[in-house]
Amino acid sequence: MEGSSFVSTHTDEVPPEAPQYTGRMVVAVDGPSGSGKSSVCRAAATTLGAAYLDTGAMYRAATWYCLEQEVDLDDHKAVAVAVEELPLNISTNPDHQVITVGESDVTAAIRVALISEKVSQVATNPEARALLIAAQRAIIDREGFIVAEGRDITTVVAPDAQVRVLLTASAEARLRRRGAQLGGTQDDEALRRQVLDRDTKDSAASNFTVAADGVAVLDSSELSFQQTVDSLISRVQLAQGARS
Numbered sequence: 001m002e003g004s005s006f007v008s009t010h011t012d013e014v015p016p017e018a019p020q021y022t023g024r025m026v027v028a029v030d031g032p033s034g035s036g037k038s039s040v041c042r043a044a045a046t047t048l049g050a051a052y053l054d055t056g057a058m059y060r061a062a063t064w065y066c067l068e069q070e071v072d073l074d075d076h077k078a079v080a081v082a083v084e085e086l087p088l089n090i091s092t093n094p095d096h097q098v099i100t101v102g103e104s105d106v107t108a109a110i111r112v113a114l115i116s117e118k119v120s121q122v123a124t125n126p127e128a129r130a131l132l133i134a135a136q137r138a139i140i141d142r143e144g145f146i147v148a149e150g151r152d153i154t155t156v157v158a159p160d161a162q163v164r165v166l167l168t169a170s171a172e173a174r175l176r177r178r179g180a181q182l183g184g185t186q187d188d189e190a191l192r193r194q195v196l197d198r199d200t201k202d203s204a205a206s207n208f209t210v211a212a213d214g215v216a217v218l219d220s221s222e223l224s225f226q227q228t229v230d231s232l233i234s235r236v237q238l239a240q241g242a243r244s
């Protein structure tokens with residue numbers, strides 16, 4: 001399974017103006033829905049000149065593909081077979097996130113409410129998880145310096161990462177942020193399903209509510225977006241300093 005080749009990535013260069021850190025470093029960030037993982041990690045990766053991996057996008061793309069192939073998401077074996085053949089390509093450039101499945105650009109399609117409501121069925125499928133985790137490890141190993149985020153990066157995918165952070169925020173802050181991010185298109189009930197109910201389902205597959213040993217908690221509830229980004233960056237710079 002290690003080095004699984006069904007997922008490839010665009011080999012875009014990191015921004016030329018970014019300061020380059022030449023050592024190997026993995027920055028692992030986990031947290032619940034709406035805590036700010038994707039936006040904070042992308043911004044931090046850009047500033048640091050690191051690659052960026054959105055593992056949630058991989059689960060979302062797998063879900064999109066299963067629905068496209070009319071796979072019954074309750075059929076565990078069929079979902080695993082679909083994920084094994086998933087022709088996924090995910091960008092690791094924080095400034096240019098493009099996700100394709102075969103010839104289809106699914107970058108926007110994987111964010112729609114239907115995918116948010118179904119994705120846990122794929123994320124809680126152990127065989128599908130094992131395949132996607134192997135692909136994530138291969139991408140992380142290939143990049144010298146990467147910020148990877150999801151639900152099990154600090155604990156399962158890259159427990160030996162040099163920087164390990166659990167990014168949290170209150171349920172109220174997460175619902176408010178997701179509502180704003182979706183432009184007020186979702187009613188309260190739909191938002192709760194997409195944020196809180198999904199967290200409950202996803203908790204069956206990984207622990208992202210309590211920090212594991214050696215994982216630092218970064219609570220963004222009372223922080224501005226930039227303060228949250230700066231806090232993550234300073235943890236990375238501290239680790240870089242400790243290594244040089």
Ligand SMILES: Nc1ncnc2c1ncn2[C@@H]1O[C@H](COP(=O)(O)OP(=O)(O)O)[C@@H](O)[C@H]1O
Pocket residue numbers: 031032033034035036037038039040177178181220221222223224225226228
């Ligand atoms: N203090 C903050 N920290 C992180 N994100 C914040 C903050 N305040 C507002 N946000 C916003 O919350 C929204 C949800 O963040 P996102 O990165 O999609 O979360 P996740 O990937 O954890 O689901 C984004 O639009 C982000 O800009």
Ligand SMILES: Nc1ccn([C@H]2C[C@H](O)[C@@H](COP(=O)(O)OP(=O)(O)O)O2)c(=O)n1
Pocket residue numbers: 032033034035038055056057059060119120123124149150151152153198202205206
């Ligand atoms: N490492 C990961 C990343 C995501 N998942 C699952 C859990 C989530 O419901 C989906 C989608 O993740 P994503 O990070 O896009 O979710 P949000 O940005 O929080 O809405 O994938 C996972 O099980 N393990």
